[in-house]
Amino acid sequence: MSKIIEELQQDRKMIFSLIQKKGPLTKRAIQNLTNIKLTTLNRIISDLIFKELIIEESVGESTGGRKPALYNVNSSKFYSIGIDISRTYTQIVLTNLKMQIIKEKRFSGEDWYSSEDLVERIVEAVKGLLYGINITSDYLLGVGVGVIGPLEREKETKTSSTNMGKSSFKSKLIKESLESRLGLPVIIDNGANCAVLGEYFYGFGKGYDNIAYFNCGMGIRTGVITSGKIIRAINDREDAFGHMVISIDGRECYCGNCGCVESYSSIYSIVKEFKSKFKKENKSCTENYLDSIDYKDVFNLANKGEPISKAVVSNSAIVFGTALTNYINLLNPQLVILSGPTIYNSDIFYKLSTEVAIKKINASNANIKFSKGGYFKEYTMAVGAAAMVIESKISLGAERRQQ
Numbered sequence: 001m002s003k004i005i006e007e008l009q010q011d012r013k014m015i016f017s018l019i020q021k022k023g024p025l026t027k028r029a030i031q032n033l034t035n036i037k038l039t040t041l042n043r044i045i046s047d048l049i050f051k052e053l054i055i056e057e058s059v060g061e062s063t064g065g066r067k068p069a070l071y072n073v074n075s076s077k078f079y080s081i082g083i084d085i086s087r088t089y090t091q092i093v094l095t096n097l098k099m100q101i102i103k104e105k106r107f108s109g110e111d112w113y114s115s116e117d118l119v120e121r122i123v124e125a126v127k128g129l130l131y132g133i134n135i136t137s138d139y140l141l142g143v144g145v146g147v148i149g150p151l152e153r154e155k156e157t158k159t160s161s162t163n164m165g166k167s168s169f170k171s172k173l174i175k176e177s178l179e180s181r182l183g184l185p186v187i188i189d190n191g192a193n194c195a196v197l198g199e200y201f202y203g204f205g206k207g208y209d210n211i212a213y214f215n216c217g218m219g220i221r222t223g224v225i226t227s228g229k230i231i232r233a234i235n236d237r238e239d240a241f242g243h244m245v246i247s248i249d250g251r252e253c254y255c256g257n258c259g260c261v262e263s264y265s266s267i268y269s270i271v272k273e274f275k276s277k278f279k280k281e282n283k284s285c286t287e288n289y290l291d292s293i294d295y296k297d298v299f300n301l302a303n304k305g306e307p308i309s310k311a312v313v314s315n316s317a318i319v320f321g322t323a324l325t326n327y328i329n330l331l332n333p334q335l336v337i338l339s340g341p342t343i344y345n346s347d348i349f350y351k352l353s354t355e356v357a358i359k360k361i362n363a364s365n366a367n368i369k370f371s372k373g374g375y376f377k378e379y380t381m382a383v384g385a386a387a388m389v390i391e392s393k394i395s396l397g398a399e400r401r402q403q
Contacts, residue, residue: 005053005078006393008051011044015044015048020097020390023072023073024071027042030071055074075097077097078140079102080096080142080143080144081129082143082381083146085148086191086381088217090109092126093383094130095383097390099198103129104129105125105128115173118174122178137183141389142185143389144186144388145174145186145385146192147189148238171188187389187392190221191238192214192223193223193384195337196384197230198387199213199384203374203376203380210227210334211225211335214324215339215381216320216342220239221238226332239262241327245258245259246260246322270342273312274293274309278308299346302346317352317353321354321356322356322357324356324357325360328357328368338354338370357370
């Protein structure tokens with residue numbers, strides 16, 4: 001049953017995808033969008049109803065005579081699992097075909113210490129999500145996993161080890177282990193690519209050709225879609241923007257360059273700069289006190305107007321906004337979504353960085369829209385991973401991300 005969508009004929013995939021994203025729709029509306037003959041459309045709709053992929057949901061407004069039927073996807077039959085693995089947490093969601101979250105589970109990055117342990121925690125969490133609800137594996141389309149890159153597609157291993165701070169994991173091992181334990185197909189991609197895909201098809205990105213997604217946290221993760229296609233960096237790195245050099249004589253970055261965006265605008269850099277400046281201004285403060293300060297403390301102080309933290313956060317926002325200007329001028333996104341811990345915890349950072357970007361954009365008629373968090377907010381990467389499973393089966397031009 002998990003292959004029922006994948007095995008559809010192309011015309012049925014097209015109609016199903018259209019109804020899924022734009023439904024409920026009448027037959028007339030579908031015809032206007034596709035130019036398919038009514039007799040052909042009737043056969044396709046009957047087949048999709050028989051396969052329980054769509055339903056006749058209700059009736060539409062009459063234009064004279066009998067009211068037309070409205071068709072929508074069957075949101076209570078088929079499901080997808082999305083997983084977002086970051087340095088500090090793992091988020092798991094169960095979604096229906098409309099990308100609505102049915103259940104979700106989140107656990108801390110401190111709750112696992114190896115790839116094998118992470119797989120155990122994920123399997124346990126997935127079983128917990130399915131417990132008590134009438135969903136069998138027959139109606140689960142697959143598992144999408146968003147991870148921190150890079151993913152080395154051209155090499156034999158197809159994936160790379162990812163440094164998660166206290167330990168590392170191999171994407172290939174995660175994929176193979178989850179497929180074995182869950183009995184479902186697993187697709188892995190960078191979390192930022194998952195996020196931008198989910199927003200493009202199901203969130204605030206619907207109706208746009210070009211959108212960009214930024215997750216500002218311990219690092220700066222970026223996903224971009226141009227003309228409906230994900231633009232991939234070398235080795236599928238999602239931190240390419242973060243290592244854009246913004247000042248040739250700037251701060252040293254862990255990548256070996258100087259003046260990278262991340263060396264100013266990542267959480268690590270913001271906290272490090274605040275502690276350095278605070279210690280200079282308050283020579284009597286102890287190391288224990290400085291060690292106890294985390295990024296939320298710095299952002300809270302800045303939001304309250306404390307001068308050192310406010311100056312540090314403001315400078316990081318100006319750097320980020322300037323780099324964002326370069327990015328916008330180069331790729332011309334119509335919608336820019338800013339997300340992640342920095343955005344959610346610092347009004348100053350979001351407001352100032354977007355103001356700088358808008359002011360510096362080199363286009364008099366630029367009509368760039370910004371979104372704080374996107375449609376799915378903190379669930380964007382996990383929902384995007386679930387969407388990746390469905391899109392891999394139904395989008396006629398979608399890349400098959402099944403490394």
